[in-house]
Amino acid sequence: MSERIQLGEYPRVRRIDEKHPPELRFSQKAVEELERIKQHYPTKRAAMLPALWIAQREYGGYLPPEALMEVAYRLGTSYAVVQGVATFYTMYNKRPVGRVMLEVCTNLTCSICGGYEILRYLEQKLGIKVGETTPDGQFTLMEVECLNDCGNAPVMQVGNRYFGNLTPEKIDALIEQLKQSDEHTVVQLADTIVQCHLSESERQDIERALEKAQSAREAEQDGRDG
Amino acid sequence: MAEQELVTIEINGIELQVPKGEMIIESAKRIGVDIPFFCYHPRLGKEQAANCRMCLVEAGTKQPDGSVRMMPKPQTSCTLPASQGMVIFTDTVAIQKARRGILEFLLINHPLDCPICDRGGECPLQNNTLFYGPAVSRFVEEKRHLPKAFPISDYVVLDRERCIHCARCTRFSQEISGDAQLDFLKRGADTMVSTFYDTEFTSRFSGNTIELCPVGALTSRVYRFRARPWDMKSQKSICTRCSNGCNIWLDYRPNRLVRVLGRENEAVNEEWTCDKGKFGHEYVNSDRRLLSPLIRKDGRFVTASWVEAYQLIASRIRQAVEQHGAKSVGAIGGAHLSNEEAYLLQKLMRVAVGTNNIDHRLERIQLPLADNPLLKRLGVPYAQNAIADIEKAKSVFILGSELVDEQPIVFLRARKAWYRRGAKVLIAYPEVTETELRFEEPLVLRYREGTEATLVNGLLHLLLASGKAVTDRLPSEEFQALQESVRSYTPQQVAEVTGISEQHLQEAIEWLGEGTVILCGNKVRNHPDHAGLVHLLVNLTILTGNAARDNGGLNILLPEVNSHGAADMGVLPDGLPGHATIGDAEARRRIERMWEVGLPWEPGLNTHAMLEAAARGQMQVLYIVGEDVAQKYHDPELAQRALENAGFVVVQDLFLTETAQYADVVLPAASVAEKEGTFTNTEGRVQRFWKAFNSPSPEVKPDLNIFAELAVYLGKPIPVFSAEQVMEEIAKVVPAYASCCYEVLPAEGCRVVQNEARLRLTPAAEGAAVL
Amino acid sequence: MAELKVLFKDIDVPGIQTLEVYEQHGGYSALRKALGMTRQQVIDEVKASGLRGRGGAGFPAWIKWNGIPKDESQPHYVQCNADEGEPGTFKDRELMMRHPHQLIEGIIIAGYATLSKVGYIYIRGEYTEPARVMRRAIDEAYRAGYLGKNILGSGVDFDLYIHMGAGSYECGEESAMMSSIMGERGQPRLKFPHAPLPTIAGLWNCPTLINNVETLSCVPAIIRNGGAWYASMGTEKSTGTKIFSVSGHVNKPGNYEVEMGTPLMELLELAGGVKGKLKAVIPGGSSVPILPAEKCDVNLDYESLQAAGTMLGSGGFMVLNDTVCIVRFMRRTAAFYAHESCGKCTPCREGTRWMVKIFDRILAGGGRMEDIDLLLDICDQIDGRSYCALGDAAAWPIRASIKHYRHEYEYFIKHGHSMVEAQRYSAAV
Ligand SMILES: Cc1cc2nc3c(=O)[nH]c(=O)nc-3n(C[C@H](O)[C@H](O)[C@H](O)COP(=O)(O)O)c2cc1C
């Protein structure tokens, strides 16, 4: 309890150079999307949540420090502020997660309708504890608060979709099916959310912009070749 | 200003009138009612406040029929604005219970390490618990465990276990300093304060978060375990690390400084300090301080008595004057001296030695006094605006300055102007500055190094073209000349030279106008054609209608703690006290009458000329006061040659500096904590500082005494009994300082550059303005 | 004994999610009608309907609408609360998934009435399925000219944006939602009288109308049929219909729309009756006090439920049979609030976690009799002193559970295990 720690034991803390932009890894599509979304709000900063969703997609399903730095840079806020926001919301993953994230609700209705049994069953089946990822990086198992589909309790969210009235049999079939597919449910979820922010005309706009950039690149390539 | 509307409220049955909208916690103070709190701070915004819930009160409103309708829930008085008929109870049973409850909550996770906590003794949590808290905790589970006491910077140690989540530090870093390097992570009971992934807390104002923290979660790495609040004494002082003159407390134990705290002065630093100020006074404790005079004998310094030292110096000066004339003696320094000392130094040189070779400036530009365009045309030597008025600006134009570094507290005002009042901020600098990162979308004018004058010319061109220039303050010939001179600076042309886009230039014009405060830093101060550039800036100031405004005008920020004062005191080769030029016979005669001596009437050498003369072997005695010329001079090579070739070098300092290595005699001087006096800050505000403790050795003397005693040995005694008495003399010699006698000097200091000086200014009065 | 369908009137119509079918069933006629009325007439109609907020607090909708300044010196916003996070509630989900245009029409009308040009619909991050339906519907509405510039040639502009949450119950609280939309941590903001109402200074300090999905979904029917028609349903103070999301131990869980004032037992029957023996009902989402079976003889409206010591809340109607151990159930409730507390204010941040720790100790067999009163006291210390209503919501259910089921707590503490033998679920801890 007492603080016997000697200051000398700690290495000098790492310093970040604010004056230089961090490494930027957003794809051009992501940049275009963020530009459009920023237009929805009177301030840049308001695009924080969508920007973090974009980052979660772009950085493969979770937000490493670099992703937060990129978001901060693109929105003109400080790194710490972005970290504050990202760690506030549970759906932003701060650590790498598996390709498939199984989020089992154990909240009130689900808890009395077998949610915990489903969770235990999945733990056994996957051989991991809640919050862990299988060694092959395929599945991450999470316990979540109410998904608000209590009419179908017990419920589980996998990426974009809810699965209700779960039984061990249903779970077996679902896991089998998920193993077969190769979709990254976490990235997919992030992408869906990003797309939900964008209107039809904005989506078309982005496509056009990307095509134009693509053809410009090709023309340049041709020019260089020729 | 509109009259403040008053409302009648009632607190604990006592009726009082308070300004409408005042927070009840403040109103309660008016009648001595104590409401405990943690998160409230009057300088921090309401936005993220009211989270500790300690300041709950019961509130209601009087109904027309005289009955009182109480709100069902207790309310936080720190955010409750007073309104007509409000009825408040601060000490009901329910409130007492609420406070106990809040404290119990705060304590369940707070470690019981008060005996070894730096905050112990001045800890709001400790105090409030004593007065309002529960006697025992009903919490039997294990407390939260988090990493304890790890440094997040060279200055700050963070102990997350102790944090009570009041958000004062995060609010400070987001609202005041603007770096937003502290924020909360996670949520609920897992919430914790952090920098981004525990990287270094590089804010230049981190020390303030230590003072704001109501527990020992953020503590000072420097002060750590040094002392307990109850065995320290405090003395009022002024920070000497830059020219802003922040008010500070020196907390000390016998003859040892243990820490520096911010002291409130609404006009200067509010209550903040920068880290240079808070952590930069350690030198006074150094065991490398000079403890007695040293005289070089056979190439080595040997300890000497003051009598020996004075005799040697006096004889060498007398010898030099007799053989080579008084012009062969010169003094450099003064920007670090108090006004009283600076005054005495120049008096010593002028009266006892008989030379005008005296200068306090080490910057590249050492203009003759008469060439200062600001003084000549706007009537103020350096700063038109008071620091406190900067926050009222409509736009702030920061030119050639990394403001957070140069003038941290001026920066805070500029930021306040933007953050609280929505002023536009324009920043012109050749490189990315930290300053611009602290504003949201400032207009950044990134010019090529050295093109400042083109930029300003371009702005003048556009301003004239825009038709919104205020021209009636310039005589028409001057105006025509100006028009002519900026004609060729078309946006295209300027964009090409400076590298700033035309669009940005145009945009800049939109924001320049009445209420534009121009803050100029080192790039202006050190500009090769400083006078020319400042002339242009004066034009800009006049044309934007800011020639005589409080919330707009031109300000050249000064480098050292008393640069302003030294100039006021006449530590200039061509300037007498009060910015009177040597050539101004009438002014000279006035001073001669007062001093009852004849003064040398030829201007002396400035620093650069003195060094050059010394390098040529033409300086017989060089007296260097509190400046490490060898290190700090912009041409160190020249400085070294000068020191080598000077006939005799006297260095008066706290340390055996590099310059002192060249000295023949070294005189140990007292630090700011060991003497008293006044400083004049960058806005021309004279402020007092007091002696806190004794010097490390009785042989160490305040500069004031050294000058006075040396005068005796030179056979021209200048009787000095105290700094106060010197100030009384200054007050007579320099009219602007008339209100600076210690008896009458207000607590917040006195701005000697009065506004009337500017208001008096008419085109015809050019050159007439004297400080 | 039947459902009374207003919001759900057309919900079973195949393809009602599409603009075409919606229009065939009278869709957007209310908008046309509203655009022909003055703004004040629209507000008056809402006033006449007696519509109260369905998000939980039951605040009269028209007062908010009318409180929006009637000048356009600042931008105005509409903020639709689709964060539905209250455990036990899933009505907004269904309203969005199955009847998106009804909501959009309601939002546009609200925007018209309050002089707003921009609306945000804040959908919780988990709700991607409803969000996609909404996205499609909004795109359709844009294409048909119901959204965007110059709606139906009326000169009225309105843009509707979706803003997705990212996992936080607290963001359902209206001011926390504002923070979240503005890109901040989802923490609540000062309320009246400490700060102006959101209707005066909401999003970006501009006037903002905040209503729940169900509230706004009621608007088209009200405009189409008149406020008086709506007010003719329900009770005097609780007008119209209300959707209850029935879940838990019933045979046919799901959303049921009933007239306000319908007896609680009727709703239970609608939902196929209780599985097993009824032990208790939580009528309005996890935040409201529990109602033991013997007190279930009550009508479903704001006033009656309040008189019975509970609340209508959001209509998350959870049914518990006698297999449920109240202590465990309340531990789960407490854990939810501890997990979702935003951490801003002391009572909620520290109190909710402390309660979980006490519950855990009791469940682990280490309970002390004084813990029951300690829990009650902690509830007192949170209730009314927290920054937002989440603290209150964390305290009420626990307090009520101790009031009604103190014997279960005592049993658990004395014996170290639950009084309810047949545990249908394994330990929560
Ligand atoms: C902790 C907390 C969570 C809330 N969550 C929701 C929610 O998920 N959905 C909702 O519509 N209202 C929620 N509310 C209520 C809202 O604050 C607000 O009253 C409502 O959006 C207003 O809309 P209405 O007047 O249409 O009901 C919540 C309130 C609190 C205190």
Ligand code: SF4
């Ligand atoms: S701003 Fe200057 S005077 Fe103020 S604390 Fe910092 S260094 Fe000292």
Ligand code: FES
């Ligand atoms: S001082 Fe008022 S809530 Fe903290």
